Amino acid sequence: MGYKYFTIGTKSPKVQLCDLKSGSCSHILQGHRQEVLAVSWSPRQEYVLATASADSRVKLWDVRRASGCLSTLDQHNGEKSKASSEAASTAHNGRVNGLCYTNDGLYLLTIGTDDRMRLWNSSTGENTLVNYGKVCNESRKGLKFATSCDCNPEFAFVPYDSTIAVYTIFTGELVTMLRGHYSTVDCCVFQPNFQELYSGSKDCTILAWIPALREPLPDDVSEKSLPQQHLNPAYEDAWSSSDDEG
Secondary structure, eight states: OOOOEEEEEOSSSOEEEEETTTOOEEEEEOOOSSOEEEEEEOSSSTTEEEEEETTSOEEEEETTOSSSOSEEOOTTTTTTTTTOTTTTTOSSSSOEEEEEEOTTSSEEEEEETTTEEEEEETTTOOBOOOOOOOOOOOOSSOOBOEEOSSOSSOEEEEEETTEEEEEETTTOOEEEEEEOOSSOEEEEEEETTTTEEEEEETTSOEEEEEEOOOOOOOTTOOGGGSOGGGTOGGGTTOEEEGGGGO
């Protein structure tokens, strides 16, 4: 990447960009009104940064520019901007403490303390209005969740208490709950090369979750003749902790 920065979100509304070589602060992004809880670099445009704050807002920045942010995401897609400027341009009705781009960078997922997850078109800033239902979020700090890569369909892995909720990104379906930890799950990371999910917990363990492979179909059976739940292993509880295989 041409831009070798790491970002720091603090209890102040400012975001600091620091040079990886020197460690010094190169410049500061100002625009949020309360503490910044999550940041995420776009995998599609290396100079675009998304930030989420306790002020209910998500902002997109072009770090090449010294001016203000590119845009502020609006959950209502502009429908309420005329009625109330204060209600406009909020991504959630609460603190926004989770951000995660899809692997191709075309979409951005956000999570707030209003128990909602939203999917945004990263180019237009439009709320796609995918309904994930109630996405429980009891974290008062940043929520580290993950998305899959090269899966069909694509999944979002969201920590919830001692479990991990697995959602289909573009339909909003809750597929399964991954259980294996004994305490609160703090973070999830997806490893695309091995198609594995890693989760860290307050129980002082890191678990690797591996999707079970489907058995090959007999020659005289076609996929079209199978019930839908057998067409995709995600409909079953096919993920297992690597500890279960030992």
